[in-house]
Amino acid sequence: MRRETGGRIDRTRTLRFRFDGRDYTGHPGDTLASALLANGVRQVATSVKLGRPRGVFSAGSEEPSALVQIEAPFPEPMLTATTVELYDGLVASGLPGQGRLAAEPDPARYDAIHAHCDVLVVGAGPAGLAAARDAARTGARVILADERPEPGGGLLGTAEEVEGRPGAEWAAAVAAELAGLPEVTVLPRTTVFGYYDDNYLVAVERRTNHLGGAAPAHVARERIWRIRARRVVLATGAHERPIAFAGNDLPGVMLAGAARTYVNRYGVLPGRRAVVFTAGDSAYAAAFDLVGVGVEVAAIVDVRPEPPYRAEAAARGIEVLAGHVVTTALGDPEVSSVLVGRLTGTGAVTGERALDADLLLVSGGWNPVVHLFSQSGGTLRYDEALGTLVPGTSRQAVEVVGAAAGDVTAGVPYWLVPAEDYGTHFADLQRDVTVADVLRATGAGLRSVEHVKRYTTAGTAHDQGKTSGLLTTAVAAQALGVPVGGLGSTTFRAPYTPVSFAALAGRDRGALHDPVRVTALHEWHVAHGALFENVGQWQRPWYYPRPGEDMEAAVRRECRAAREGVAAMDASTLGKIDVIGPDAAAFLDLLYTNMMSTLAVGAIRYGVMCRADGMVFDDGTVIRLAEDHFLVTTTTGNAAAVLDWMEEWLQTEWPWLRVHCTSVTEQWATVALVGPGSREVLAGLAPGLAVGAADFPFMTWRETEVAGIPARVCRISFSGELAYEINVTSWEGLALWEAIMGTEVVTPYGTETMHVLRAEKGYPIVGQDTDGTITPQDLGMSWVVSKKKADFIGKRSFARADTSRVDRKQLVGLLPEDPELLLPEGTHLVEFSSLPEPPVPMLGHVTSSYRSAALGRTFALALVSGGRERVGARLYAPVGDGLVPVTVTSHVLYDPEGARRDG
């Protein structure tokens, strides 16, 4: 219920919200948890496995229990009620341990920012504020990030003083000083969730979440900060830890410091009559604060035989049960009474009796928040007196200050209240892992905390075991009879708290997910109804359906035009690299498997590049422009990799070669003009060019004007037909294409037709018909591997035993016996007409598969073990539930004698 006064909430304004279908009110400054407690709502959720009622356990991001789903204004799953700031119109519901993703797209914007600073301070509690102030006063560039909406940290939940002033007032004064300094950036609502190498930290700033439906659309909802800091100060505070006893998960069981925060910061009474169960001093302050606002404290149950502050408690009328423990919290569905008993010399419990209470505060001590420090590569040390892990040393420039450094109030480590049955002694509330489960793990022989974690799932939930991790370790250590410190800890990994994928994606989603590259002709393709295919980042026309045509019909028509008439394709995406220098020819001889230095100026040669292991890496054409000047084309998807490859060899192995390589892919627009009618079309557009087969032979190039545009025309064919590739500057690419289309005899075709045409001719696509384990010889291209050159990249590998195995996979053609059957690409090939018991030897797989207008049937290319020896043989392909027979053929299925290339 709400106190009459007090708390850092704005009582002049009322916020309406709805939880689990019921309407409530709260105030600005509330969290959903504080508002629910103020309205007397104690059961917030149910547990994931056991369906037990769960309430608010903490007052921060360490919350293991109060899991909620926001339903409106925008659905968001798996939030903790303790970190959701209340806003008007909030609609939420409690979760049974698992949330539901929103079905509709997230309308909000997300963003990212890169920042550098001298000092990054994480945490704006007293230690963090002091560190930021001290750093800022030196003129340093400071970023201060804190996960809460207001600086002050724990000070806001206590009545403690700092530097002689009330804590909250002091925090506000320091924050005001920082806000006035130009080199200081204060980031509230910002969780630093990852600490990486070289002081690179990543944070998420929640900018408009707290505004609910009033959030302005133009401000990013969340923003990822990627911060490179010269020095880091971690002032991340400490989490109070629970103690395991029966029923320690009931609503009404709450960490003592959290109850204190609800009283002081939110003006909320979390109960009427409390029992305080503690192993340390800090819970006394909580008890006193509660009494001060009218909560009856039935008793302070302290495990220590001689606790301090007995007199102070007595002065407030509070009974202290020294050397006592709480054995059981009773009640359904929430705490209504508490069983307490006295500890004997052996640690057993005797003389149990009941105390009426609706609130049970627990304090098992404090765990410094060492997550980020551990992520930094820092070591952790178990402090016997504090019973917790404290920071050791880190190789990075990081300091830990305040509670995070182990500056926490004194107590004795106490973990587990003994019992006959540990079935409701919860170690991990969120995973429903009990002490009985942990004992089952150690009983099964698990002796490492990492194994216990995986066996029980303790610490693997959404809260990543912030309150439960060390308790689980301690229970396991106790069961194994080893010191807690000897068992180590599980690994602290990013993110510290959950981060939405939307925030991590930022603006890099939808159309901005990856750059889109389009050619100079793109608009024409769009205007003429092309469908597009993504090839790397390029958008390439796939096919151009006419009204009523499906893909099959369109591709058949385009193929026929290329084989029987004249057709054109936008080939601008082919990678183009300008290679120039006195040693360019020698360099290309080393790079390609075949000889390039003998290429005459004016001529073109097809070439294959291999890796040093002899496997095909790329293929394309080499054009000799001058003695010292070549233009190399690469496959569309591999252009950047080929340039990298060239530069790597030039820089690291052959720095004496005088060669420069420059990407010119985007400087040129390229149109492939294909088909028996292409010569006539070209002659019409380029009256100055002698186009006869003798004047302009295959694999040569000419400079001329095409449609009045300066052009380099190459006689290259990737279809087997008479064909030209016309290159002009990108600026004039569209004019060239429109001139070609203006002849009204040329059919535009896309990549699908290109694939059919090239496959009919057995031309492989690197990366589709090869996979990094295929040599040129495997592709039936022994002719492209020079026997004359002293060396080239890959040469030595062709003499390895492995590359001459007779059972290597080789490129072959396949004809399904049913000429209408299209084999799915990737289909495996076997020798058997009915499958034997597995394992079934696989002979290879289908790499390309199409319907061919020219062949009047379907066909495929495949990599088949010993394939060339199998030509004429019948193999079987599992398709659907059956095995379909296919006949192995040469990979060249169309015009094997090459009669068509001169038209």
Add this chain to the structure above:
Amino acid sequence: MLLIPCPWCGPRDEAEFHYGGQAHVAYPEDPGALSDEEWARYLFFRDNPKGAFAERWSHSAGCRRWFNAVRDTATNEIHSVYRVGEPRPVTP
């Protein structure tokens, strides 16, 4: 994310770089003179130490130069960077 000191450009984010594996694995003078095993060692065998490791990096989104670095594979600390052709510095 590492902060890698490119010997040409200065310290830059790791995202600007491309990794190139172990350094000082020179392409053999005469591959034809090597046995299959020696050639296989060049192709496929690389050290994998825990500790100081001389490795190649390319500042692919920057100056596009290759260089070498000695990095501790256990801590990611970069002890030194040096240009192609320079000898590996002595590291502790």
